[in-house]
Amino acid sequence: MIKRTIPLVLLASLLSLALAACSSSGETPTSTTQPSSPSPVPRAPAEEPVEGEAAGGGEQATGTEVFVSLQDPGGSGAYVFDADEFTFSVGDTITFVVESETEFHTFTVQDLDINVTALGGTTGEATVTLDTAGTFTLICVPHQGQGMVGTITVQ
Secondary structure (H helix, E strand, O other): OHHHHHHHHHHHHHHHHHHHHHHOOOOOOOOOOOOOOOOOOOOOOOOOEEEEEEOOOOOEEEEEEEEEEEEOOOOOOOOEEEOOEEEEOOOOEEEEEEEEOOOOEEEEEHHHOEEEEEOOOOEEEEEEEOOOOEEEEEEOHHHHHHOOEEEEEEO
16 A cells, blocks of 8 residues: 555655646745735826836936736736737837736837836836837747737837
8 A cells, every 4th residue: 555655645746846847937936925816907098198217327208108917827817918919109208017916027029128027916117219110029028938928019
């Protein structure tokens, strides 16, 4: 009986370790408690001007604030941006304010030099002036493979 139990315990331990390694984001959590339900990200009117720090070293820029929720299975149930499609005009200055539900996420558009990071339950922001027309791919670096992708179109 014991000879059969030991291999089963070892197999269960290995499977648990493998599942933990596959679902890990590489970040060490600072707390093991999770809120019972994440608070929704407030939405600002699309044309509300705000003051924000420009990417060019401390200058102040006026930008339209755009709120984005970075969602995950520990919160809303799937790896998604809410919203995941954006359209702006060349010359617009935008402040992206991103809030992560329960995991580490990024809001990254390599071609526009946007890279905002947020740990679970925190926010991050970046103010950018969109000088180049085109359609650009938005990704969450650790969750791109799970479909956390969007687009930013600059007309």
